[in-house]
Amino acid sequence: xxxxxxxxxxxxxxxxxxxxxxxxxxxxxxxxxxxxxxxxxxxxxxxxxxxxxxxxxxxxxxxxxxxxxxxxxxxxxxxxxxxxxxxxxxxxxxxxxxxxxxxxxxxxxxxxxxxxxxxxxxxxxxxxxxxxxxxxxxxxxxxxxxxxxxxxxxxxxxxxxxxxxxxxxxxxxxxxxxxxxxxx
Amino acid sequence: xxxxxxxxxxxxxxxxxxxxxxxxxxxxxxxxxxxxxxxxxxxxxxxxxxxxxxxxxxxxxxxxxxxxxxxxxxxxxxxxxxxxxxxxxxxxxxxxxxxxxxxxxxxxxxxxxxxxxxxxxxxxxxxxxxxxxxxxxxxxxxxxxxxxxxxxxxxxxxxxxxxxxxxxxxxxxxxxxxxxxxxxxxxxxxxxxxxxxxxxxxxxxxxxxxxxxxxxxxxxxxxxxxxxxxxxxxxxxxxxxxxxxxxxxxxxxxxxxxxxxxxxxxxxxxxxxxxxxxxxxxxxxxxxxxxxxxxxxxxxxxxxxxxxxxxxxxxxxxxxxxxxxxxxxxxxxxxxxxxxxxxxxxxxxxxxxxxxxxxxxxxxxxxxxxxxxxxxxxxxxxxxxxxxxxxxxxxxxxxxxxxxxxxxxxxxxxxxxxxxxxxxxxxxxxxxxxxxxxxxxxxxxxxxxxxxxxxxxxxxxxxxxxxxxxxxxxxxxxxxxxxxxxxxxxxxxxxxxxxxxxxxxxxxxxxxxxxxxxxxxxxxxxxxxxxxxxxxxxxxxxxxxxxxxxxxxxxxxxxxxxxxxxxxxxxxxxxxxxxxxxxxxxxxxxxxxxxxxxxxxxxxxxxxxxxxxxxxxxxxxxxxxxxxxxxxxxxxxxxxxxxxxxxxxxxxxxxxxxxxxxxxxxxxxxxxxxxxxxxxxxxxxxxxxxxxxxxxxxxxxxxxxxxxxxxxxxxxxxxxxxxxxxxxxxxxxxxxxxxxxxxxxxxxxxxxxxxxxxxxxxxxxxxxxxxxxxxxx
Numbered sequence: 001x002x003x004x005x006x007x008x009x010x011x012x013x014x015x016x017x018x019x020x021x022x023x024x025x026x027x028x029x030x031x032x033x034x035x036x037x038x039x040x041x042x043x044x045x046x047x048x049x050x051x052x053x054x055x056x057x058x059x060x061x062x063x064x065x066x067x068x069x070x071x072x073x074x075x076x077x078x079x080x081x082x083x084x085x086x087x088x089x090x091x092x093x094x095x096x097x098x099x100x101x102x103x104x105x106x107x108x109x110x111x112x113x114x115x116x117x118x119x120x121x122x123x124x125x126x127x128x129x130x131x132x133x134x135x136x137x138x139x140x141x142x143x144x145x146x147x148x149x150x151x152x153x154x155x156x157x158x159x160x161x162x163x164x165x166x167x168x169x170x171x172x173x174x175x176x177x178x179x180x181x182x183x184x
Numbered sequence: 185x186x187x188x189x190x191x192x193x194x195x196x197x198x199x200x201x202x203x204x205x206x207x208x209x210x211x212x213x214x215x216x217x218x219x220x221x222x223x224x225x226x227x228x229x230x231x232x233x234x235x236x237x238x239x240x241x242x243x244x245x246x247x248x249x250x251x252x253x254x255x256x257x258x259x260x261x262x263x264x265x266x267x268x269x270x271x272x273x274x275x276x277x278x279x280x281x282x283x284x285x286x287x288x289x290x291x292x293x294x295x296x297x298x299x300x301x302x303x304x305x306x307x308x309x310x311x312x313x314x315x316x317x318x319x320x321x322x323x324x325x326x327x328x329x330x331x332x333x334x335x336x337x338x339x340x341x342x343x344x345x346x347x348x349x350x351x352x353x354x355x356x357x358x359x360x361x362x363x364x365x366x367x368x369x370x371x372x373x374x375x376x377x378x379x380x381x382x383x384x385x386x387x388x389x390x391x392x393x394x395x396x397x398x399x400x401x402x403x404x405x406x407x408x409x410x411x412x413x414x415x416x417x418x419x420x421x422x423x424x425x426x427x428x429x430x431x432x433x434x435x436x437x438x439x440x441x442x443x444x445x446x447x448x449x450x451x452x453x454x455x456x457x458x459x460x461x462x463x464x465x466x467x468x469x470x471x472x473x474x475x476x477x478x479x480x481x482x483x484x485x486x487x488x489x490x491x492x493x494x495x496x497x498x499x500x501x502x503x504x505x506x507x508x509x510x511x512x513x514x515x516x517x518x519x520x521x522x523x524x525x526x527x528x529x530x531x532x533x534x535x536x537x538x539x540x541x542x543x544x545x546x547x548x549x550x551x552x553x554x555x556x557x558x559x560x561x562x563x564x565x566x567x568x569x570x571x572x573x574x575x576x577x578x579x580x581x582x583x584x585x586x587x588x589x590x591x592x593x594x595x596x597x598x599x600x601x602x603x604x605x606x607x608x609x610x611x612x613x614x615x616x617x618x619x620x621x622x623x624x625x626x627x628x629x630x631x632x633x634x635x636x637x638x639x640x641x642x643x644x645x646x647x648x649x650x651x652x653x654x655x656x657x658x659x660x661x662x663x664x665x666x667x668x669x670x671x672x673x674x675x676x677x678x679x680x681x682x683x684x685x686x687x688x689x690x691x692x693x694x695x696x697x698x699x700x701x702x703x704x705x706x707x708x709x710x711x712x713x714x715x716x717x718x719x720x721x722x723x724x725x726x727x728x729x730x731x732x733x734x735x736x737x738x739x740x741x742x743x744x745x746x747x748x749x750x751x752x753x754x755x756x757x758x759x760x761x762x763x764x765x766x767x768x769x770x771x772x773x774x775x776x777x778x779x780x781x782x783x784x785x786x787x788x789x790x791x792x793x794x795x796x797x798x799x800x801x802x803x804x805x806x807x808x809x810x811x812x813x814x815x816x817x818x819x820x821x822x823x824x825x826x827x828x829x830x831x832x833x834x835x836x837x838x839x840x841x842x843x844x845x846x847x848x849x850x851x852x853x854x855x856x857x858x859x860x861x862x863x864x865x866x867x868x869x870x871x872x873x874x875x876x877x878x879x880x881x882x883x884x885x886x887x888x889x890x891x892x893x894x895x896x897x898x899x900x901x902x903x904x905x906x907x908x909x910x911x912x913x914x915x916x917x918x919x920x921x922x923x924x925x926x927x928x929x930x931x932x933x934x935x936x937x938x939x940x941x942x943x944x945x946x947x948x949x950x951x952x953x954x955x956x957x958x959x960x961x
Binding site (some may be wrong): 012013015016017021022023025026027032033035043045046048049050051064078093107124125127133136137138 | 200229231232262263264265271272273274275279281405406409410412413416432434435436437442785854865866867870871911912914958
């Protein structure tokens, strides 16, 4: 039984093609300007380097969106997926402000916010999340976070310092990041 | 938690009349969609079983990944990589749903009403359009002859039917003016054909087996994106990945080393490496003796010696066993390779010694001075490349060969692979571009006509210039298909003049592209999911059937439908108007592959892994690889790879460089393939939506160019506006410009690129371009 689903991003093999982002967009038919999965790009001049982190909602242990939502739209499924009841959303954008990862996205046309639900319906049908399925290099994986963490020990603090990511202690995200420089 | 399955019970009822999106059931975050009466409707997700699926393939000049279209009630809902295919498609393939239903889709034939370039058209019927075309063809032939008709096709759709049908149609009319050479890789063809006897032979199946990968002037993380997993696999197995490029590219970011080089000097680097390989005897003597023409004898007049002048294959070698000159293919011989093995007073030498003579002048100091690659790096590169086996050079139609003497660049890379005995082995060799045509013979879709006039073609990079100057003759009628001439041909302003000069320009395209703005008549053609076709080309390792998934948008027709209707008007209809399956069968005849088999999925016609020139068997008449290229000699160029300074460079044109001191190189982006996909709203959202110009901080500072602000690259040919990226990821003195931006987006870098024809291969010299850059006022 899955306790908590999560993602794994292996930066070593990611070359920033953004297919995951497009697959998410195509699968969920999100409106213009609404990208649930985005690829952060990092460029360094000294020494030269480029790095990419593909990220959507991290389905945190302590979801800040859920904490602040005044309309009670967010809930956490038994498998740890944070889902939103979109009908209830009042478009206040509190969740966007609270989320350290900018996972929820506001659509000004609709006046509401939406976010990645880890392709919950696909999982229920025995399919993989579309982003994971689409990755040409297989660097994006998902599964039970305990299993993912067992496979790769990720020192999030070190990665957070290097890539200026928020402190994982805020929300305890369910993501494993293997940094680009590591030749493990 | 909301119970999703409760909602699912009613999904069948919900599907009726509601908005649907592509997924598996009701969303827990049920979307809203505003209906005509402004009331939001809940959206329902589709199950996989609700879809019909069809297969096709990306058809422009990329890797031809197999795609599966998911269709619901006649509408294309989403595209995924086909599950049984060997690679996964990229974001461009997926975004094709938006291409099919793009708001700029051409839906009916359009006749120009404004000035050319204004983009003002009125819709007309297909009958009117065909009447007009027929009249203009008849008038042109009457007034200008067949040479007054020009046909431009290229890489916008590389399926096995449409471009061939276009060429055949004009040939059945008696002939037309065509383009000579190609923008992408003529230099590779000019090097590869005489050296190894085959073009489009690639090593992509065994990249992961390589121990040393040298990406030379190209960026496979973007241009071989689907296969880049193989490079990562090779690295995981311990391979060293090295990138030679003026720009620190996406591949360099993954590589073990980036070697920055002055554009246009790659041959000097290759010769420097060859010198070290020769001096240190790191070459493969046995391979050179058995499988190459390095041992052929050359006389004092620098002509290859033959046993019988009339027998082209009777090359002579010096047999060290019998100490006599014999045919190269005589049994039981050990041909001399080096001068030391020849008689002391011999009046001839070997091809190998000519290569030595040519490379000897390229000592480390001279290579460093010319290329700006540090001497120690050159030495290490040569030693590492020659001693790591297998080692692969990734050429992949590189930007390095898109220079004035690009043929020598490509040939220099083959020299390195041959000298070190890397050819024909898994994980070794040269990875060019490749497809099924290196494995099996694919026929043309229809027979060639009996009589076609011989009409001199126009070098592809000179299309604008020559049409404007009526060289070699005036053009009265121009048919453009599968090619964005305005964004891809160099010297855009000259191309605009040409499009304005030609009295009747027909552009067949799916979208209102940059080129359609300058058309007299625009014809709506189908996209890959709207007709049936075959992909058995030079970029896909698989033969693939392209199925019709949805009805064409508007009145769009396949290109082959248009040629069939025109052929009927000119009296050879039956050649062109057969069912499409007839032409597919023609293509497949003799291959053993049938349409029925293809309906089940793509077919690779040989066992994997495919290794071209396996065991050193080449496709030249002698089955040996040739270093000495007589074709070049006939054109009064050195028959052995030699370095020549490109003219449009600070060293080659010091005066011009006073005005335009920066060398511009072109960059391909993950957002488009040339200009295809360039205006897809999903791509613009997920990838970049504005062009960049990469410039070194030192070059930027002296020009007051600031990071993130608009800058303009310019020269005497034109201007290209882009956002400045001030970075040390580009060599000082060099700027990187983006290829493929549409005129409606501000225009591509072709506004400034050189339209010089690459001398040995009739190709493109876009990377021999000088510009200056100014900050936008």
